[in-house]
Amino acid sequence: MPGTSPPRLIALDWGTSSLRAWLLGDDGRILAVRRREFGVLGVTGDDPGSPARDYEIAFDLACGNWLDANPDLPAIACGMVGSAQGWREACYLTIPTDLDIGAADLTVVPHSRGVVHLVPGLRVASATGRAVAGDVMRGEETQIIGVLGLLPPTEHPVTIVLPGTHSKWTRVEDHKIASFVTSMTGEVYGLMMKHSILGRTAAAGIRDDAAFERGLAAGGSLPSHGLLAELFGARVLVLDGLLDPASVPDYVSGVIIGDEIRHLLPEYAPDNRILLCGNTDLCRRYAQGLRPHGVVTETVAEEAAAAGLWHVAVTAGLVRPTPGAIPGKGTP
Amino acid sequence: MPGTSPPRLIALDWGTSSLRAWLLGDDGRILAVRRREFGVLGVTGDDPGSPARDYEIAFDLACGNWLDANPDLPAIACGMVGSAQGWREACYLTIPTDLDIGAADLTVVPHSRGVVHLVPGLRVASATGRAVAGDVMRGEETQIIGVLGLLPPTEHPVTIVLPGTHSKWTRVEDHKIASFVTSMTGEVYGLMMKHSILGRTAAAGIRDDAAFERGLAAGGSLPSHGLLAELFGARVLVLDGLLDPASVPDYVSGVIIGDEIRHLLPEYAPDNRILLCGNTDLCRRYAQGLRPHGVVTETVAEEAAAAGLWHVAVTAGLVRPTPGAIPGKGTP
Numbered sequence: 001m002p003g004t005s006p007p008r009l010i011a012l013d014w015g016t017s018s019l020r021a022w023l024l025g026d027d028g029r030i031l032a033v034r035r036r037e038f039g040v041l042g043v044t045g046d047d048p049g050s051p052a053r054d055y056e057i058a059f060d061l062a063c064g065n066w067l068d069a070n071p072d073l074p075a076i077a078c079g080m081v082g083s084a085q086g087w088r089e090a091c092y093l094t095i096p097t098d099l100d101i102g103a104a105d106l107t108v109v110p111h112s113r114g115v116v117h118l119v120p121g122l123r124v125a126s127a128t129g130r131a132v133a134g135d136v137m138r139g140e141e142t143q144i145i146g147v148l149g150l151l152p153p154t155e156h157p158v159t160i161v162l163p164g165t166h167s168k169w170t171r172v173e174d175h176k177i178a179s180f181v182t183s184m185t186g187e188v189y190g191l192m193m194k195h196s197i198l199g200r201t202a203a204a205g206i207r208d209d210a211a212f213e214r215g216l217a218a219g220g221s222l223p224s225h226g227l228l229a230e231l232f233g234a235r236v237l238v239l240d241g242l243l244d245p246a247s248v249p250d251y252v253s254g255v256i257i258g259d260e261i262r263h264l265l266p267e268y269a270p271d272n273r274i275l276l277c278g279n280t281d282l283c284r285r286y287a288q289g290l291r292p293h294g295v296v297t298e299t300v301a302e303e304a305a306a307a308g309l310w311h312v313a314v315t316a317g318l319v320r321p322t323p324g325a326i327p328g329k330g331t332p
Numbered sequence: 333m334p335g336t337s338p339p340r341l342i343a344l345d346w347g348t349s350s351l352r353a354w355l356l357g358d359d360g361r362i363l364a365v366r367r368r369e370f371g372v373l374g375v376t377g378d379d380p381g382s383p384a385r386d387y388e389i390a391f392d393l394a395c396g397n398w399l400d401a402n403p404d405l406p407a408i409a410c411g412m413v414g415s416a417q418g419w420r421e422a423c424y425l426t427i428p429t430d431l432d433i434g435a436a437d438l439t440v441v442p443h444s445r446g447v448v449h450l451v452p453g454l455r456v457a458s459a460t461g462r463a464v465a466g467d468v469m470r471g472e473e474t475q476i477i478g479v480l481g482l483l484p485p486t487e488h489p490v491t492i493v494l495p496g497t498h499s500k501w502t503r504v505e506d507h508k509i510a511s512f513v514t515s516m517t518g519e520v521y522g523l524m525m526k527h528s529i530l531g532r533t534a535a536a537g538i539r540d541d542a543a544f545e546r547g548l549a550a551g552g553s554l555p556s557h558g559l560l561a562e563l564f565g566a567r568v569l570v571l572d573g574l575l576d577p578a579s580v581p582d583y584v585s586g587v588i589i590g591d592e593i594r595h596l597l598p599e600y601a602p603d604n605r606i607l608l609c610g611n612t613d614l615c616r617r618y619a620q621g622l623r624p625h626g627v628v629t630e631t632v633a634e635e636a637a638a639a640g641l642w643h644v645a646v647t648a649g650l651v652r653p654t655p656g657a658i659p660g661k662g663t664p
Contacts, residue, residue: 016529084571126572133550133565134572166564183560184528191523196516197348218465226595227559228515228588232498233465239416240458240466256560263558 007031007070008319010063011309012116014081015139016040016165020305021062026322028310030303036062040080055087056111067113074318076309078119079139082107090118092136094125096176099145103316119312122177135182139305140168146308147277147300148172159268160275163282165190167260169268181268183260186282192231192252201235202248209288211247215254216289220262227259253285261289269295277304339363339402340651342395343641344448346413347471348372348497352637353394358654360642362635368394372412387419388443399445406650408641410451411471414439422450424468426457428508431477435648451644454509467514471637472500478640479609479632480504491600492607495614497522499592501600513600515592518614524563524584533567534580541620543579547586548621552594559591585617593621601627609636 005025013020017039023032036058043058044051059075060067067073082090090107107118121138140162147160157173165186171178193199218230234251237243243251268274274290276283277300287297313319337357345352349371355364368390375390376383391407399405414422422439439450453470472494479492489505497518503510525531550562566583569575575583600606606622608615608631615631622629645651 123568126569126574128572128574133562133568133574135564136568136571181557181561182564183558184564185560187528188520188560188563191527195523195527196519223598224595225513225599226515226591228517228520228592229513229595230465231520232467232514232516236456236465236467237458239468240460242458242460242465259558260560263556263561266555267557 005029005031007066007073009310009313010066010073010075011306011313012059012062012075012077012081013079013139013142013305013309014040014077014086015079017042019058019062019081022306022309023066024306024310028307028314030306032066033306034062038062040083040086044085051085052087052111055081059087059111059116060113071113074313075114075116076106076119076313076318077116078142078305078309078312082118082121082138086118087116088118090138091120092123093120093141094123095180096178097122098176099141099148100315101145101312103318106312106316117313117316117318119309122180124180135180137168137180137182140170141177142308142312143277143304144170144172144177144308145311146304146306147275149307149311150300150304151275157271158275159271159273160277161268161286163276163278163286169264171268179267181264183264185256185260189253189256192256193249198231198234198248198252201238201245202252203245205249206246208244208247208250211243212250212254212285212288214243215251215256216258216261216292217254218251219255219258219260220289220292221258222262224259224262227256230255230259254289257285257289261286261293265290265293265295269293272296273298275300277301337361337363339398339405341642341645342398342405342407343638343645344391344394344407344409344413345411345471345474345637345641346372346409346418347411349374351390351394351413354638354641355398356638356642360639360646362638364398365638366394370394372415372418376417383417384419384443387413391419391443391448392445403445406449406645407446408438408449408451408645408648408650410474410637410641410644414450414453414470418450419448420450422470423452424455425452425473426455427512428510429454430508431473431480432647433477433644435650438644438648449645449648449650451641454512456512467512469500469512469514472502473509474640474644475609475636476502476504476509476640477643478636478638479607481639481643482632482636483607489603490607491603491605492609493600493618495608495610495618501596503600511599513596515596517588517592521585521588524588525581530563530566530580530584533570533577534584535577537581538578540576540579540582543575544582544586544617544620546575547583547588548590548593548624549586550583551587551590551592552621552624553590554594556591556594559588562587562591586621589617589621593618593625597622597625597627601625604628605630607632609633 009024011022124134126134162168167183167185170180283299341356456466458466494500499515499517502512619629
């Protein structure tokens with residue numbers, strides 16, 4: 001039960017635009033959680049002059065009082081904090097790779113009150129010969145570890161989709177990450193609404209599921225004029241009085257997610273099952289977009305990152321598993 | 333010969349971000365040309381309080397001294413100046429339509445020194461039943477009229493592509509605009525370079541045709557992970573040391589144009605011939621992207637809008653055709 005366990009681990013999911021910090025107790029149970037708006041971009045700003053010091057200050061603001069009370073607590077972090085623009089650059093594991101991340105895979109960042117361990121990211125190597133782009137993730141690998149630990153063990157391949165600024169579609173086979181691909185879904189949506197002519201066409205938004213559904217149909221239809229053309233359709237529908245300006249955001253969201261699903265579904269859901277992990281509203285949108293394709297979805301809560309960080313900390317020996325079940329590993 | 337003709341017409345191509353004004357003489361020959369940065373967005377700004385007065389001031393700044401010298405000169409304008417955010421809303425002609433725009437199709441805007449005639453835009457009607465988006469153009473119809481007039485008369489169907497902020501792919505059959513589609517190519521490119529993580533990945537640009545070619549291949553390849561995924565590849569290639577940050581803009585341009593061509597070519601170039609009309613560098617990029625598909629391209633200069641405005645002015649009776657050839661109509 002929360003509150004009955006002493007603190008065991010400080011766990012951080014430190015991304016581009018925000019940070020979440022958990023104080024975890026026995027078995028990885030969540031004792032406390034905080035969200036701070038100083039993501040990697042917020043810490044370094046435009047002047048990456050003395051990033052180590054800036055990150056230490058940010059870490060102290062987020063977790064300092066947890067360390068005051070328990071100075072020897074180990075700390076672990078995943079996400080863009082391990083990028084070249086982060087606190088220190090952590091390595092990448094190249095796929096296919098299993099997810100038994102050990103102590104040797106972690107990057108140790110010393111600071112004035114101890115150390116923080118950074119979880120490695122994953123990469124698909126670019127094909128140097130043909131210069132075909134590979135891919136990278138930082139943070140989502142930890143969510144995936146958390147998701148897999150929260151599920152009953154299975155030998156079947158699993159597709160996990162993590163919607164967000166840079167959505168990830170991941171295929172797990174034989175307990176290994178077999179492939180993944182990044183789609184700039186959330187970022188492009190934000191740019192369109194904030195800076196494009198469609199943003200000027202839009203009015204203050206209301207939630208309009210029917211408009212989202214229409215956008216999905218436009219973005220996912222075949223033959224297609226492509227995303228660049230289907231997006232412009234939002235403006236035309238408004239000019240023709242067939243779309244309320246207040247519904248433009250949901251329509252555009254549908255077009256973009258529809259285009260993403262159209263392109264990635266054939267490779268990533270041969271078994272018509274997808275696990276969704278992330279923000280509740282986003283997962284609902286993906287489930288709605290996948291349903292007409294006959295794909296069965298299951299949604300896993302965002303706290304997967306906390307479970308994943310606990311699991312890595314156990315595997316790497318930063319914390320000792322409490323006798324009994326370890327969330328994230330199923331019952332032995 | 334330039335200079336030997338008295339002025340006959342003031343012609344404006346007044347778009348979203350800029351304005352071009354021509355002083356035209358007999359046969360539509362260009363006597364003078366000006367470019368001003370006050371497009372529709374520049375005139376109305378954030379306060380569309382008294383647009384008619386603002387447009388009149390802008391018109392006077394651009395062409396006032398031409399009117400001083402010749403107070404009775406007729407004036408004609410095409411482009412977003414005829415949109416709901418423009419000087420006055422001009423009508424749309426619904427396709428399929430021929431391009432014999434007459435006096436009844438022009439919208440007359442009175443001002444303190446006379447009138448300006450606005451050329452109608454074109455629209456593809458949205459399918460109301462299924463709420464499938466149609467399309468719109470304002471300004472490109474006049475460039476198309478100009479392009480067709482600059483060519484030897486032909487009975488064959490013609491595909492004309494006008495690259496730009498909102499690229500237009502147009503099919504002309506039986507002297508009618510049979511279909512067209514808008515691709516937000518230039519706008520999305522600008523957003524990606526100015527506001528996205530790819531812009532932060534990029535360094536000050538050099539021209540790199542090889543990077544553009546690689547981007548084209550990524551954006552146009554099949555099977556495809558889609559535009560949203562291929563764009564992220566630019567970042568990964570930089571991280572992997574396979575793309576110079578200074579070449580990111582050309583790579584991204586290639587990905588976006590490659591995606592556009594992949595989607596629109598099947599419908600718009602059944603005869604493997606395309607006329608390109610617009611900015612020289614952009615037309616070069618499209619020609620490069622179309623060549624591997626076996627498409628023969630021909631590039632027509634940007635001044636097509638001036639020829640088109642002259643042609644409309646003649647058809648509508650604003651100016652009298654000088655005896656002899658009319659540029660834009662071929663020799664009778």
